[in-house]
Amino acid sequence: MTAVDVNISPDHRIGPPALPRLLGPDPTLATHLARYGPLTRQSSMLIDAVRAAGLTGRGGARFPTADKLAAVLHAPSPRVVVGNGTEGEPLSAKDKTLLVRSPHLVLDGLEIAARIVGARHRILCVERGNPAVHAALATALAERGDRHTDVVFTPRRYITGQETALVDFINRGPGRPTGERPYERGVDRRPTLVDNVETLAHLALIARFGPSWFRSVGTPMSPGSLLVTVAGAVQDPGVFELPGGASLDGLLHGVGARRPRAVLLGGYYGQWISAEAAAVTALSAEGTHDHGTSLGCGVVAVVDHDSCAVAEFTRVIRWFAASSAGQCGACAWGLRDIVSATEALQAGRSVPEAASDIARWASRIRGRGACRLPDGAIDFLESGLRVFAPEIDEHRRGRCTRPDRRLLSTPRPEPWA
């Protein structure tokens, strides 16, 4: 961790010197203002500040935020900004936690994003059925006297959090991916910015304290802090704010991971790595890339030797197939067949054929959907087949005695209306 940069530009104030940055002591407006100060009328250089800060999206894709802002800014007005707090990834809790503990940072970020792209319409999306989140938002909006931010409640479906599907739902559609880029044609067919709520929270702080402050923690390629959700076979699961580049091994020890067998990085949209690889992985873009994965949405899920990993990932593949919007043939039919083959592996039936079927179908399915759900399913499964090869062999020989402890939760998606 580098020392705080004292070369503060005239536009920026001195920010908090250490972590936590995003998660404050209480969610009230008074504490928010005492801790961070007010949002000032920012200079028109703000998009450059975001670029200099190197902020990337925290929703999973980790796309450069400045590029997204520029794309919407250069599209015709009127424009819309959407904060995505739906967090449909079942293992992830960071967005809900952020909304409950620091709603004002998210709402500030949404205002800043709207200011940058010149949007009048601000929308914040959260899933139904989260009373703590809804209450925190209602209170925060009332504290700010904000009548311009619309809160949209989405169904509990992973796919509806995908940005084109979210736009579809806001447009009173069912919430299925559309293949239309939001920055071209989004809410009410207007150019729309869709950003994860954690990304917006970071934006709110960069607007106040500047890119040098943002980069005072983290690594050059993974600057700033990030929220991770730790789940699975650990003593202290939960949401933690870490500097970019933090040691995964240090995190696992800190949360009491007893005898980890493997770690799922990035949630179901991410990939498996063995415990041995996890021991030398840094939680950064470059560190995870070295192991063929990415940070994704910041989920770190641990499985140990007590649960049947094969049962767990088979259940997740079934969940992926159930989560498909069913619009694209390769995804709808391909994932169905991949589920059957994965179940064959679990049952120890025709293992070589099932494995080669999966490999062939995987290469057929990639990139042929309107969204990346099928690609995510395949990356998840193929990394699992590599990491859990010994367990799959145990199943082939009928030798697995572990139960499915449901370390990985797979809630049924809400049915389509």
Place this chain on the structure above:
Amino acid sequence: MSATTRLILDPIACDGHGICAELLPEVITLDEWGFPMLAASDIPDELLPAVRRAVTNCPTLALRLTRWEDERR
């Protein structure tokens, strides 16, 4: 400047009728589920008439052609 014609498939609109693969086997084959896979998206000029037939005969209008002007830098 030269122009490229690109064939684009909309996977949402596509229902797997398969007419395109019959009309344009040089470019389109069907996967095991009956859905089209494009061998390439850039279309050479001599295939344009056949490609246009495939585009207009798709029952769900899932195929479209676009022309790109390549700017030489």
